[in-house]
Amino acid sequence: MLSCFGEGVDAQLLDRKPFRFDHRLMGHPSLSIENLARVIPRLPASQVMYSTRMLSTSDNFEKTFRQRPLDRSIEETIETLRTSDSYIMVSSPQTDESLRDLYESLIGDVEALMHERGIAGKAVTPKLYLFLASPNSVTPFHIDRYSTFLLQFRGSKQVTVSMPFDDRVVTQENCENYVAYVNTQLPWRPELDAYSTCFDFAPGQALHIPFVAGHHVRNGAEDVSISMSIIFNTPETMMWREALNFNQRARKWFGRMGYRPAPVGEGGVRDGLKAGAWRAYARVRSY
Numbered sequence: 444m445l446s447c448f449g450e451g452v453d454a455q456l457l458d459r460k461p462f463r464f465d466h467r468l469m470g471h472p473s474l475s476i477e478n479l480a481r482v483i484p485r486l487p488a489s490q491v492m493y494s495t496r497m498l499s500t501s502d503n504f505e506k507t508f509r510q511r512p513l514d515r516s517i518e519e520t521i522e523t524l525r526t527s528d529s530y531i532m533v534s535s536p537q538t539d540e541s542l543r544d545l546y547e548s549l550i551g552d553v554e555a556l557m558h559e560r561g562i563a564g565k566a567v568t569p570k571l572y573l574f575l576a577s578p579n580s581v582t583p584f585h586i587d588r589y590s591t592f593l594l595q596f597r598g599s600k601q602v603t604v605s606m607p608f609d610d611r612v613v614t615q616e617n618c619e620n621y622v623a624y625v626n627t628q629l630p631w632r633p634e635l636d637a638y639s640t641c642f643d644f645a646p647g648q649a650l651h652i653p654f655v656a657g658h659h660v661r662n663g664a665e666d667v668s669i670s671m672s673i674i675f676n677t678p679e680t681m682m683w684r685e686a687l688n689f690n691q692r693a694r695k696w697f698g699r700m701g702y703r704p705a706p707v708g709e710g711g712v713r714d715g716l717k718a719g720a721w722r723a724y725a726r727v728r729s730y
């Protein structure tokens with residue numbers, strides 16, 4: 444039995460389709476606002492990123508946290524969360540003792556699902572994130588270079604998620620450039636939501652966001668939001684990452700000659716071959 448995730452999780456859908464299910468962590472004492480208000484200011488500043496302005500769905504999510512707000516401390520930001528239009532993102536909060544067991548249990552559940560789907564081995568570079576957000580705050584449209592489980596603890600939100608590798612939502616070229624860190628601004632317009640599923644998301648629920656599935660989040664108006672995500676790669680998503688990097692470079696070098704690389708994520712052996720070529724190129728380049 445899984446210790447954090449509830450019954451009825453279909454492991455076969457991992458990185459194939461977004462899906463919602465229940466988690467078992469409601470009422471966990473480490474995740475109360477009181478404990479978090481104690482833990483977060485004690486963590487190294489490099490693990491605590493925050494913004495003190497309202498974001499919009501079309502903002503560049505990855506650029507949001509590059510500059511630290513000068514007008515407000517983290518303590519004040521947490522205290523005024525209900526009214527301050529703020530967003531706090533904490534990476535690896537399990538460096539505080541009170542969250543360590545929780546982190547270990549989540550990784551255990553993730554690996555149990557991977558094994559159920561026939562993926563051997565351990566989760567690759569897993570990482571835990573904690574999010575605290577003001578009512579109505581928005582996480583702009585973006586994709587992730589990893590697989591995600593998002594868990595909600597307080598406040599409601601709407602999470603809109605597309606299918607992975609849906610070219611209508613994120614073109615292959617934009618996906619390649621994003622994964623290769625060449626351009627992290629993805630074009631978004633409201634009509635794109637027609638191709639996605641909008642999940643109403645409440646405390647006690649969890650959501651799977653597949654590798655490179657486009658998504659954006661809008662928190663409810665009634666309360667602050669506390670949520671957590673466990674992100675990780677699998678041997679399959681690592682292969683896709685490398686194949687996308689291969690495509691990005693090949694398109695850049697040979698695009699002018701009319702070369703259009705075949706899309707990544709369609710199955711078969713092609714992605715594995717591209718990933719192998721990318722690894723060989725990366726090895727040569729590092730000499």
Ligand SMILES: [Fe+2]
Nearest residue numbers: 585586587658
């Ligand atoms: Fe994300």
